[in-house]
Amino acid sequence: MTRMLGGQDCLSMESHASSASTPGALPYYVAFSQLLGLTVVATTGAWLGVYRGGIAWESALQFNVHPLCMVIGLVFLQGDALLVYRVFRTEAKRTTKVLHGLLHVFAFIIALVGLVAVFDYHRKKGYADLYSLHSWCGILVFVLFFVQWLVGFSFFLFPGASFSLRSRYRPQHVFFGAAIFLLSVGTALLGLKEALLFELGAKYSAFEPEGVLANVLGLLLAAFGAVVLYILTRADWKRPLQAEEQALSMDFKTLTEGDSPGSQ
């Protein structure tokens, strides 16, 4: 499909005007992703509310801040930040970039609260830190997320990086963005599993309602990750070039026969 678009590219410029309209099925997939994402957040809240006593900072309930913040920040908001370029198709590129960057900032702040909550809870309870696979993956997600944001900011928002440098880095940024998001979903699944096994123990195998609800939450998390990934990877759903970017890209292509910015 990319190939076809590429082929049309140089046959007729009008094809771009038509590709600027939103693909027919995209809004339904985006709506479905949002429905799934909100269901994930609501189910996490329901699980913590019904089976874990709710949320508070100054008590044993402080732990519950951790899963809720992580699901909102590193799953829902991070997923939505990735979808920004598919949803805002005709807005100025810079506006879309700023929104993409800002959503990541919100995601990071919320996740930071979740991180502080669990370390603070462990400290008060005298529990060991960072021994589990979940915690190792979580720290990895945090470091990668932060580095990716810094590098992305300095290449794409901070003025200075050349057009050629941006074009070269863009595919890497896109890949690592998707990979960090998927690792976040995977880490959430590990954490959910950990919370279930610690609390339920042998009752898990008796199909306790909490276990069933949490399994459903796990499948919903995986489904949200899959739908976001599907929307991101559909070649014909990528954001079309705006008129000014297109002109720039044409000049650049003629000059270098090198990388083009169309492949974001």
Add this chain to the structure above:
Amino acid sequence: MTRMLGGQDCLSMESHASSASTPGALPYYVAFSQLLGLTVVATTGAWLGVYRGGIAWESALQFNVHPLCMVIGLVFLQGDALLVYRVFRTEAKRTTKVLHGLLHVFAFIIALVGLVAVFDYHRKKGYADLYSLHSWCGILVFVLFFVQWLVGFSFFLFPGASFSLRSRYRPQHVFFGAAIFLLSVGTALLGLKEALLFELGAKYSAFEPEGVLANVLGLLLAAFGAVVLYILTRADWKRPLQAEEQALSMDFKTLTEGDSPGSQ
């Protein structure tokens, strides 16, 4: 980058001849993926051998057949099956397809042994089946894997599906293939976590050597998934069209101005 390749497509046919040579960095990435994959299998074996008493069918060790088979079949072999089109770049398309299909058959058979092992072990021990998130994800992987194989076989290997139908289904097949592979890696991580928490319990937080080894195994599994995904998604590493496919694609494009087979 895809856009650029597409653009060159219709400017000069020679560009295809040059793109038929293997990209410089690809062999190193493939070698690294194989090193990681083999390390994952070896580490799984070491974990089961050193800390879980090894492997046997007719004893309590039957459980250990499960993780080993799943890691070999649904992680290592499935990952390699996806890489076939990146590695065999100049062989006949049909040969590569058959290899892709066969590797999936091997992966499925080995995974089936792993599945039988755990159900048989549960039956002998009187344990409940299919209550955990790991088991739900695992069954989902199995069903999706099987359906994907059947549909892929009937579209791409069984003669009958039209060129247009194949071109339309190909991107879906590629997406679901990658998604099922990633879900397999995620399910392996959940299983690993489960095995650790069941066995180690509170000792996990004391940084027992087994826990640390298993955490490292978890990170290796995630890294293998990430490297395979990276190789698959690099647009300029996709398999170039062969001469005969190219001719067919050109005819087809002229006829329909529709989907082209270059986007697999």
